[in-house]
Amino acid sequence: MSEPALKAEHLVKTFGDGQVAVRAVDDVSLVVVRGELVVIMGPSGSGKTTLVSMLGALLRPDSGSITIDDVEVTELDGTSLAALRARKIGFIFQSFNLLDALTVEENILFPAHLARGGVRSAKTYAQDLLQQLNLQPRRSARPATLSGGEKQRVAIARALINRPQLIFADEPTGNLDSQSGQDVMMILYDIARDQGCSVVLVTHDPRVLDVADRVLWLEDGALRDRKNEQHSWVKDPVCGMRVDEWTASLFSEHGGDRYVFCSQRCLDRFVVEPTCYAVSTQSE
Amino acid sequence: MIRWILKSLTSEPWHLVASVSAIGGAFALALFFEAVFAGESKQIVAYIDQSDADVWVMQRGVSNMHMATSYVSDWKADKIENIEGVNKVTPILYLNTVMQAGGRSWFSFIVGIESGNARAGPWSIAEGKQLPGPGEAIVPAVLARLAGLGVGDTISIAGHEFTVAGLSDGTFSMANSITFVTLADLADIMSTFASMSYFLVDVAPGVDSIALAKRVTSEIEKVNAVDNRHFTKNDREVAMQMGLEIIVLMTVIGGTLAILLTGFSVHSSVSRKEHEFAVMKALGVQNKMIYFCVMVYAIGLALLGFSLAVILVLVATPITASFVPQVTLQVTMPALLRFIVAALVVALLAAILPVRRIVRIDPVQAFKVS
Numbered sequence: 001m002s003e004p005a006l007k008a009e010h011l012v013k014t015f016g017d018g019q020v021a022v023r024a025v026d027d028v029s030l031v032v033v034r035g036e037l038v039v040i041m042g043p044s045g046s047g048k049t050t051l052v053s054m055l056g057a058l059l060r061p062d063s064g065s066i067t068i069d070d071v072e073v074t075e076l077d078g079t080s081l082a083a084l085r086a087r088k089i090g091f092i093f094q095s096f097n098l099l100d101a102l103t104v105e106e107n108i109l110f111p112a113h114l115a116r117g118g119v120r121s122a123k124t125y126a127q128d129l130l131q132q133l134n135l136q137p138r139r140s141a142r143p144a145t146l147s148g149g150e151k152q153r154v155a156i157a158r159a160l161i162n163r164p165q166l167i168f169a170d171e172p173t174g175n176l177d178s179q180s181g182q183d184v185m186m187i188l189y190d191i192a193r194d195q196g197c198s199v200v201l202v203t204h205d206p207r208v209l210d211v212a213d214r215v216l217w218l219e220d221g222a223l224r225d226r227k228n229e230q231h232s233w234v235k236d237p238v239c240g241m242r243v244d245e246w247t248a249s250l251f252s253e254h255g256g257d258r259y260v261f262c263s264q265r266c267l268d269r270f271v272v273e274p275t276c277y278a279v280s281t282q283s284e
Numbered sequence: 285m286i287r288w289i290l291k292s293l294t295s296e297p298w299h300l301v302a303s304v305s306a307i308g309g310a311f312a313l314a315l316f317f318e319a320v321f322a323g324e325s326k327q328i329v330a331y332i333d334q335s336d337a338d339v340w341v342m343q344r345g346v347s348n349m350h351m352a353t354s355y356v357s358d359w360k361a362d363k364i365e366n367i368e369g370v371n372k373v374t375p376i377l378y379l380n381t382v383m384q385a386g387g388r389s390w391f392s393f394i395v396g397i398e399s400g401n402a403r404a405g406p407w408s409i410a411e412g413k414q415l416p417g418p419g420e421a422i423v424p425a426v427l428a429r430l431a432g433l434g435v436g437d438t439i440s441i442a443g444h445e446f447t448v449a450g451l452s453d454g455t456f457s458m459a460n461s462i463t464f465v466t467l468a469d470l471a472d473i474m475s476t477f478a479s480m481s482y483f484l485v486d487v488a489p490g491v492d493s494i495a496l497a498k499r500v501t502s503e504i505e506k507v508n509a510v511d512n513r514h515f516t517k518n519d520r521e522v523a524m525q526m527g528l529e530i531i532v533l534m535t536v537i538g539g540t541l542a543i544l545l546t547g548f549s550v551h552s553s554v555s556r557k558e559h560e561f562a563v564m565k566a567l568g569v570q571n572k573m574i575y576f577c578v579m580v581y582a583i584g585l586a587l588l589g590f591s592l593a594v595i596l597v598l599v600a601t602p603i604t605a606s607f608v609p610q611v612t613l614q615v616t617m618p619a620l621l622r623f624i625v626a627a628l629v630v631a632l633l634a635a636i637l638p639v640r641r642i643v644r645i646d647p648v649q650a651f652k653v654s
């Protein structure tokens with residue numbers, strides 16, 4: 001169980017130079033073991049996507065090391081990185097990213113062309129996945145005709161087709177309704193539990209906390225310890241609704257205090273006239 | 285994989301149709317000028333071609349017909365006829381001049397032929413007589429149509445009036461037209477006596493024209509004899525000198541346009557699919573695979589465009605012939621082959637344009653929420 005699938009040490013990534021430089025990821029180290037479901041949470045802009053891009057061999061860190069299967073990823077050239085992604089890593093994106101011109105089945109089989117086994121051997125597995133993810137009736141459909149939940153299930157099948165040891169999912173439920181989001185979460189949970197595949201999941205969705213093996217909290221590019229409480233309730237200063245500070249993604253600063261909002265609408269109103277709302281203290 | 289990437293590249297039918305049409309248009313333009321050039325260069329030597337003499341004999345120092353002047357004493361015909369291997373000698377008089385017809389001036393080649401001898405006369409008649417009698421002329425049917433003339437109307441050649449007795453086919457091009465009159469009438473116009481311009485020599489079966497031409501040149505003083513093939517070549521060279529440059533220029537413009545349009549289409553297809561390419565890269569597709577597919581796509585576009593151009597020009601040929609009779613279009617096999625090669629070169633050039641762009645597409649883009 002404790003065999004590491006991925007090991008990252010002292011990862012740093014900065015965008016831009018000088019005055020406009022943003023240290024998106026600042027000295028992050030972590031180990032993901034086989035079959036583990038790791039959740040990364042953190043406010044918007046805290047570097048979650050940047051971190052996942054580096055772990056998934058899509059983006060080169062400025063410094064630090066990433067080891068997958070005893071291979072030092074940061075030393076590979078572009079061609080080897082692409083080959084590594086094709087064989088060992090699966091991605092699930094917030095905006096699904098299916099190829100519009102291809103059918104559901106072709107989308108699922110697409111990465112199989114890049115694996116050693118080829119498409120023929122992957123076809124049977126694709127049938128299983130279609131079955132498991134309840135996509136069989138839609139196998140010949142074009143992505144444009146699918147619902148969001150269906151699209152994300154196709155994307156999950158595509159990520160699984162080459163039986164990767166690592167799956168990275170960046171806000172996979174961000175564009176889904178509550179029920180479809182719940183389904184996707186449970187599928188990812190099953191993947192980690194049943195297939196021995198490690199899943200690194202970036203999300204704002206608090207429901208996943210119950211099934212995650214580990215939750216990492218990223219803030220300003222660095223991993224922080226998360227308090228033990230499951231929730232930290234604060235009040236939206238505009239509408240007065242209860243918001244979980246840990247998972248909320250909308251913030252604003254005023255007079256040295258930090259405010260959390262339930263929606264963009266509330267945030268927009270606050271920004272126009274902060275003094276109207278900032279008077280009441282937030283914490284309950 | 286290649287098939288699926290191509291499927292993605294070609295997933296927008298209207299974009300594809302627009303690209304192929306634009307490329308097809310540019311190729312059609314180039315092909316059209318090429319066809320005009322081929323048609324004109326065939327038409328310009330139509331008389332030499334159709335009269336099909338094995339050897340042409342003319343004044344020494346002259347080696348072609350277009351815009352040339354040649355005088356040879358008529359008695360030399362007998363001397364040529366006596367050379368072994370010569371079957372038949374037919375004399376013609378020939379003059380480049382301006383002719384008045386239907387109130388307009390027409391640059392024309394006037395050919396004077398022996399009365400009653402069709403050997404050097406018009407080869408295809410649309411209407412009226414085949415051979416001119418005294419005071420009669422056989423004019424090109426196309427010229428008659430453009431000038432609004434018919435059989436029985438009057439034209440004027442160098443101040444002499446002639447009655448149109450017949451209309452001939454295949455005797456008109458943008459650069460020249462051929463009018464036939466009798467030898468005697470043309471001699472009168474040219475004020476010559478006992479002189480001919482050219483002798484058309486037919487050789488006996490099995491005799492080598494080139495060798496015979498050499499013999500004629502060496503045995504008969506002050507003449508130049510040229511075999512049919514070289515005579516045609518000389519004439520075409522002289523006649524096409526100026527036209528050629530223009531046509532080559534137009535063909536180059538059409539070709540450049542095709543390159544630009546193919547390049548633009550390929551480039552815009554790549555741009556439109558940038559996000560999908562980023563996703564493919566994130567999934568592990570290599571740059572060279574994407575690049576290969578873009579190249580196949582470019583070749584496909586160029587070949588489709590080219591096929592469309594061929595169809596357009598083949599359709600345009602008969603239409604041009606009936607609406608613009610003075611232009612002769614000819615689509616030749618060598619020209620088509622040359623254009624296919626050009627189309628492939630165009631495709632490869634066009635595929636080079638988006639290389640940098642493809643390489644620069646960042647797979648991290650796949651995480652961007654559209």
Ligand SMILES: Nc1ncnc2c1ncn2[C@@H]1O[C@H](COP(=O)(O)OP(=O)(O)OP(=O)(O)O)[C@@H](O)[C@H]1O
Pocket residue numbers: 015016022023024042043044045046047048049050051249
């Ligand atoms: N390509 C880039 N160029 C410049 N700055 C970037 C780039 N990518 C990310 N950043 C910056 O790095 C920081 C971290 O961005 P990142 O997208 O990783 O955050 P995130 O935690 O995924 O946010 P969200 O929850 O909104 O998706 C942000 O300040 C962002 O503006």
Ligand SMILES: [Mg+2]
Pocket residue numbers: 048049050170
């Ligand atoms: Mg993000």
